[in-house]
Amino acid sequence: RSWMDTSAITGESIPVEVGPGDEVHAGSVNGAGSVQLRATADGRDNSLTQIVRLVEQAHAAKGERARLADRIARPLVPVVLIVAALVALAGVFTGDPVLWIERALVVLVAASPCALAIAVPVTVISSIGSASKLGVVIKSGAAFEQLGTVRTFAFDKTGTLTRNDPRVVDVATAPGHSRENVLAVAAALEASSNHPLAAAIIAAADTTAEATGVQETPGHGITGQVAGRSVRVGNPRWIAPGALAARTQEMASRGMSVVLVEVDGRAIGALGVRDELRVEAAEAIAALHAQGIRTVMLTGDNALTARAIATAAGIDEVHAEQLPAEKAAHIRRLAAQAPTVMVGDGINDAPALASATVGIAMGVTGTAAAVESADVAFTGTDLRQLPAALAHARRGRRIMTGNIVLALAIIIVLFPLALFGVLGLAAVVLVHEVAEVVVIANGMRAARTRRATAQGPVIS
Numbered sequence: 001r002s003w004m005d006t007s008a009i010t011g012e013s014i015p016v017e018v019g020p021g022d023e024v025h026a027g028s029v030n031g032a033g034s035v036q037l038r039a040t041a042d043g044r045d046n047s048l049t050q051i052v053r054l055v056e057q058a059h060a061a062k063g064e065r066a067r068l069a070d071r072i073a074r075p076l077v078p079v080v081l082i083v084a085a086l087v088a089l090a091g092v093f094t095g096d097p098v099l100w101i102e103r104a105l106v107v108l109v110a111a112s113p114c115a116l117a118i119a120v121p122v123t124v125i126s127s128i129g130s131a132s133k134l135g136v137v138i139k140s141g142a143a144f145e146q147l148g149t150v151r152t153f154a155f156d157k158t159g160t161l162t163r164n165d166p167r168v169v170d171v172a173t174a175p176g177h178s179r180e181n182v183l184a185v186a187a188a189l190e191a192s193s194n195h196p197l198a199a200a201i202i203a204a205a206d207t208t209a210e211a212t213g214v215q216e217t218p219g220h221g222i223t224g225q226v227a228g229r230s231v232r233v234g235n236p237r238w239i240a241p242g243a244l245a246a247r248t249q250e251m252a253s254r255g256m257s258v259v260l261v262e263v264d265g266r267a268i269g270a271l272g273v274r275d276e277l278r279v280e281a282a283e284a285i286a287a288l289h290a291q292g293i294r295t296v297m298l299t300g301d302n303a304l305t306a307r308a309i310a311t312a313a314g315i316d317e318v319h320a321e322q323l324p325a326e327k328a329a330h331i332r333r334l335a336a337q338a339p340t341v342m343v344g345d346g347i348n349d350a351p352a353l354a355s356a357t358v359g360i361a362m363g364v365t366g367t368a369a370a371v372e373s374a375d376v377a378f379t380g381t382d383l384r385q386l387p388a389a390l391a392h393a394r395r396g397r398r399i400m401t402g403n404i405v406l407a408l409a410i411i412i413v414l415f416p417l418a419l420f421g422v423l424g425l426a427a428v429v430l431v432h433e434v435a436e437v438v439v440i441a442n443g444m445r446a447a448r449t450r451r452a453t454a455q456g457p458v459i460s
Contacts, residue, residue, distance in 0.1 A: 001017070001018065001019040001020075001033050001035070001217075001218045001219025001220070002017075002018060002030055002031050002032065002033025002034070002035045002218045002219060003015040003016060003017050003018065003031040003032075003033065003195065003218070003219065004016050004017075004018050004024060004028040004029065004030060004031065005028065005029040005030075005031065005196070006025060006027075006028045006029075006300075007158060007159075007164075007346065009025045009026075009027045009028060009300070009323075009324070009347070009348050010025070010300030010301070010321075010323065010348060014166060014196070014197070014257045014273070014274075014275065014301075014305075015031060015195070015196050015197075017219045017235070018035065018219070019219055023040075024037060026041070026049075027347070031194070031195065031196075031218070032193070032194055032195065032216055032218055033218025033219060034218075072113075072116065072404065072408070073113050073116055073117065076111075076113055076116075076411075077113065080107075080108065080111040080112065080113075081108075083107060083111070084104045084105075084107050084108040084111075085104070087100055087103055087104040087107050087419065088100060088101045088104035102425075103418070103419070103421060105425065106418040106423070106424065106425050106428055107415065107418045107419055109418070109425060109428050109429060109432070110411070110414035110415050110417070110418035110423070110428045110432075111411050111414070111415050111418075112432070113407065113411065114432055114435075114436060115403075115406065115407035115410060115432065115435045115436050115439045116404060116407035116408065116411075118436060118439060118440065118443075119400065119403035119404050119406070119407050119439050119443070120141070120145075120400050120403070120404070121141070122403075122439065122440050122443035122444065123396055123399050123400040123403060123442075123443035123446045124141040124144055124145070124396070124400070125141075126396075126443055126444050126445075126446040126447040127144055127392065127393070127396035127446040127447070128141070128144055129447065130392070130446070130447040130448065131144075131389060131392060131393075134380070134385045134388050134389050134392065135378060135379045135380025135381075135382070135385050136360075136376060136377075136378055136379070136380075136385065136389045137376065137377040137378075137379055138375070138376050139374075139375055139376065139377075140375065143358055143375035143376060144393060144396065145397060145400070146339060146357050146358050146375075147341070147358045147375075147376065147389070147390065147393035148390075148393035148394045148396060148397030148398075149339045149357075149397070150293070150338075150339040150340060150341045150357060150358060150390065151292070151293065151294060151338035151339055151340070152293065152294045152295075152296065152334050152337070152338050152339070152340040152341070153288055153293050153294070153295050153296070153340075153341045153343065153386075154295075154296040154297070154298050154330075154331060154334060154340060154341065154342045154343070154352070154356070155295065155296070155297050155298070155315070155343045155344075156297075156298060156299060156342075156343065156344035156345060156346065156349050156352075157297055157299035157301055157305075157306060157309055158275060158299065158301060158345075158346070159345040159346060159362060160343055160344055160345050160362055161277060161278060161281050161297070161309060161313055161315075161383075162275040162276060162277055162278060162281075162309060163275065163276060163277075163278055164275060165275065165276075166196060166197060166199075166200045166257075166273050166274065166275045167200050167203070167204065167273065167274070167275075167276055168183070168200050168201060168203075168204035168271050168272065168273055169256065169272055169273070169274050169276060170251055170254075170256060170271075170272035171183065171204075171269060171270070171271055171272070172244050172247035172248070172251070172269060172270040172272075173268065173269045174242075174243055174244060174266070174267060174268045174269060175243075177268045177269060179269075180205075180206055180207065181268075181269075182261050182268055182269030182271070183201065183204055183205040183206070183269075183271070184205050184206075184207050184208060184209050185209060185226055185231055185233075185261055185263065185268070185269075186201050186205070186233050186259065186261045186269070186271060187201055187202045187204075187205035187208045187209075188208055188209040188210060188211035188224070188226045188231070189211050189214055189222045189223070189224045189226070189231060189233045190202055190222065190233060191208060191211070192211065192214040192216075192222070192224070193214075193216055193222050195216075195222075197257065197259060197273050200273050201233075201259065201271060201273070204271075209226045209227065210226070211224040211225065211226050211231070212224060212225050212226075213225050217234070217238075220234050220235065220237075220238040221233050221234015221235060221238050221239065221259075222234065226263075229263050229264055230263070230264055230265070231261070231262065231263050232260075232261075232262040233259060233260070233261050233262070234259070234260060235258070235259065235260070236248055236252075236258055236260055238260075239260040239262045239267060240267065241260055241267050241270060242266065242267045243267070244260070244267050244269070244270045247270055248260070248270050251270060251272035252304065253304060254272070254274075254304070254308050255274060255302075255304045255305030255306070255307065255308030255309065256272035256273060256274045256305075256308075257272075257273045257274065258270055258271070258272060258273075259271040259273060274305065274308075275305075277309055277312050277313055278383055280382055280383050280384050281312075281313045281383050282312065282313050282314055283384055284383035284384045284386055284387055285313050285314045285315055286314060287384065287387035287388075288386070288387045288390070289314070290387075291387060291390060291391065291394075293387075293390070294316055294317075294338075295314075295315045295316045295317070296315065296316065296317045296318075296319070296330075296334065297309070297310045297313075297315045297317070297318045297319065297320075298319050298322050298327045298330055298331070298342075298352065299318075299319070299320055299321075299322060300320075300321060300322055300323065300327075300348060301320060301321070302320060302321060303318075303320040303321060305320075306318050306319075306320035306321075307320070323348075324348045324349075324350070324351050324352070325351065327348070327349065327351065327352040328351035328352045328354075328355045330352075331352045331355045331356050332355050335355070335356060335357050339357040339358075340356050340357050340358075341356060341357065341358045341359070341360055342355070342356035342358075342359050342360065343360045343361075343362070343378070343386065344359075344360075344361065344362070344370055344374075345361060345362035345370055346370060347369045347370065349361075349370050349373075350369045350370050350372075350373040351373075353370060353373040353374045354373040354374075358375050358376060359373060359374035359375050359376065360374055360375070360376045360377075360378050360386070361373070361374035361376070361377050361378065362378055376389075395446065396446040399442060399443060399445055399446045400443075400446075402442060403439045403442055403443055406435065406438065406439060406442075407435065407439060410431065410432065410435045414428055414431060414432075
């Protein structure tokens with residue numbers, strides 16, 4: 001028996017106990033116990049290689065996104081060329097080819113999409129550059145445009161919404177025992193353990209007693225002697241909670257991993273350990289809701305923990321115990337309904353990040369696989385910058401759309417005036433140059449950002 005760190009595959013923050021007959025995913029990291037494993041899949045078809053294959057399939061399926069300006073300019077350019085050629089041919093049949101060829105050139109200049117060609121790039125470059133002030137690195141202009149359209153945010157839990165740092169968040173004590181005493185006794189034994197929960201218990205204890213004869217039983221807990229008394233620290237399946245049964249169940253229902261402390265055969269305390277929500281997460285989720293965003297949590301963690309964290313964060317929808325393939329499939333379903341962002345940090349999130357309309361990787365704490373699979377890397381640690389980045393992208397898209405409308409309006413107005421000879425070549429060129437200056441100046445407004453702070457948004 002042992003415990004396995006499966007966070008790379010499932011995203012579960014607390015190590016999972018395994019024993020005879022249990023399945024162990026490739027990529028899991030074994031704890032202190034010695035185990036014998038039987039391989040049920042070869043190196044080409046295990047958990048890790050499936051993740052790689054899912055990422056490759058997602059990138060292949062996503063394809064190249066068509067840029068907004070490209071979709072407009074692609075049919076416009078041949079139409080302009082055809083119309084100009086027809087105007088020149090009109091001169092051949094009217095007997096005044098010089099006049100109509102000159103007018104065809106004026107039409108060609110009047111309808112040329114010069115302002116349209118720079119309407120999007122100048123805005124995108126300004127926006128992407130200034131987004132770095134929010135701790136957001138956007139890999140392409142297409143990703144920035146898509147970010148401004150999203151309606152759903154899907155979050156991984158561990159390391160994204162939570163700190164990925166399990167802590168003791170609740171302590172129940174039996175009559176006659178204090179919180180400090182229970183923690184001190186537990187920390188005395190855990191000081192000799194390399195179990196991930198041991199660090200959380202030691203950190204919570206103000207003082208530590210001295211333990212002797214410490215022995216660890218993998219998959220169960222640890223035993224020893226403190227001040228001449230027999231002590232056990234372990235899970236509720238190994239230690240009977242006794243009078244603390246109700247409190248133990250209540251802790252478990254709140255998504256905590258429960259560690260019982262027993263002295264001389266009697267449970268004196270129960271410790272609730274949980275990977276806690278980031279302090280700014282609830283505020284960030286509320287800011288997304290204020291922008292009309294639907295929020296979803298996709299996690300490989302157990303349902304109780306997932307629901308507890310989602311409730312604290314204010315997330316609309318929860319899907320727990322999700323393997324990487326299931327996360328990716330769920331993201332594809334969400335993206336089919338509305339443009340969707342996936343925010344994650346682990347190897348297990350890589351297929352979902354690649355499948356989303358826009359994938360955002362937590363660059364500071366995230367794995368290289370997650371950052372490589374995503375369209376956007378979030379280099380900050382304050383989740384409140386995510387709604388700020390969304391607002392920035394939406395503002396940039398509005399400016400971009402305004403530029404495109406202006407550029408098209410110039411073409412629509414100049415085209416008939418040039419066709420009927422109302423404006424000459426010099427006037428048409430002048431109007432185009434002025435329009436380009438206006439488009440550039442408007443696009444540069446996208447460089448302004450709203451940065452979230454404790455006191456509120458700041459424009460820079």
